[in-house]
Amino acid sequence: MMSGILELPEGCIAAAISFTSPRDACRLACVSTTFRSAAESDAVWDHFLPPEYLSAISGSGSGAASSSSSSSTTTSSKKELYLRACHNPILINGGKLSFWLDKPSGKKCYMISARELKIVWSSTPEYWGWISLPEARFPEVAELRSVCWFEIRGEISTSLLSPMTTYVPYLVFKPTEESFGFGNNPVEVTVGLSGSEGQNRTVYLDTREQRDILFYLQLPRRRFKRGQASVPPDDRGFSPEKRGDGWLEIELGEFFYGGEEEGDLSMSILEVKRGNWKQGLVFQGIEIRPKKKE
Amino acid sequence: MSSSIASSSSSSSSSSKKEKKISLKTSDGEVFEVEEPVAMQLEIVRSFFADNEDVTEQTVMPLPNVSTAAMHGILEYCRAHEEFRRRMPEAAPEEEVRAFEAGYVDRKSNEELKEMILAANYLNISKLLDFLTGVAAKRIENKSVEYVRAFFGVENDFTPEEEANLRREYEWAFEGVDED
Helix, strand or coil: CCHHHHCCCHHHHHHHHHCCCHHHHHHHCCCCHHHHHHHCCHHHHHHHCCHHHHHHHHHCCCCCCCCCCCCHHHHCCHHHHHHHHHHCCEEECCCCEEEEECCCCCCEEEEEEHHHCEECCCCCCCCEEEECCCCCCCCCEEEECCECCEEEEEEEEHHHCCCCEEEEEEEEEEEEEEEECCCCCCEEEEEEECCCCCEEEEECCCCHHHHHHHHHHHHHHHHHCCCCCCCCHHHHCECCEECCCCCEEEECCCEEECCCCCCEEEEEEEECCCCCCEEEEEEEEEEEEECCCC | CHHHHHCCCCCCCCCCCCCCEEEEEECCCCEEEEEHHHHCCCHHHHHHHHHCCCCCCCCEEEECCCCHHHHHHHHHHHHHHHHHHHHCCCCCCHHHHHHHHHHHHHCCCHHHHHHHHHHHHHHCCHHHHHHHHHHHHHHHCCCCHHHHHHHHCCCCCCCHHHHHHHHHHCHHHHCCCCCC
16 A cells, blocks of 8 residues: 555645534544644634524624623634534524534524414413523423413424434423323324425323323223223323433424425424313423434 | 547537647656646646746646546546536536536545545645545545544554543544444
């Protein structure tokens, strides 16, 4: 091999790295000192920072929710700026959206605030309330006090998404101490481009553990119901997962954005068939982030 | 298909007068007679001829950093793109360009690819350099550090301690990497 003679210049290495992903760049920094210098260069990380992020943090000033002095933006490297974009979501569009980057891929992620969702009955205080929680990203979250008709819809313009990406929307919520009424009742959720058929699936808003308890508690009574099989609840749909920030999230489906599809990505969450009273959940919003690579 | 591009000097361009050629000499002494619009895609050649008024058609420009093998690859790409450019007004052959590029690069080994990146960098052909570095990126995506060292023939010049620290700092970037 002619290896030693054909050492690539740092500029070419940086060019190649900038066509990979942030995750690749960090790993490639461990190849050699030249690779490290290329992989940590501003030229590479500039490539990973979407212009929308840069304009969001420079544009409004106050929009950059960072509490540290704004001068740090100018002195820090592009890589540091990138990592900040991943770890510290900022509020954009007048506080309606929370915006950050997916660390491994650099793809754009959002959470639509509960105030931006269409929640049926949410202006009637007996049914829904608006409260503040210190652990939320938005000043207000929606508290489900009591409804029979449970319906939440959300939309986000596809133009905000990163192209060639499979996105997964999640409903982000948590139970209060008065949580009751969802149990093993399936909730219908859909994900798709506005006006299209989209994907449907059935999910549960109570966790696996809660539903297991309910299921076994209700077992003797169920036996009396004609035709109702006592199947374990888990094989009919998905359950919420606990997030790192203490909230729960339930996956609503998948949406591949190629880059050409115009319109809104819309999501719906419905439990309107049973007509029983449901209560005691707090909704922060709908999060949209890229599907994790296998 | 590519053979018709290579022999474009024959009858295909009936409208043009005798096509001007530029002579380029590679590191191993071979002289390539290249159609002017193709040669002008090489920024180093374009500026050489722009800056030196006393050069003539007989001038042979030496390119000491480019091997004959790399030159063949470079010219194949530049000729194809000149051909695409000429047809551009009527048909935007984007699919064709992509098909050509895919086929073009499939035939290149890692070593050839590296050699061509060096040549494209030296000759300053930004379009080709972008394309080739993009191809290199595809080939090293999700690969281990060891694989990339072998791929580029790069020595690990970190001390064991430096490397261990870096790997710790970027630990999150090592999950789920492809098998070598």
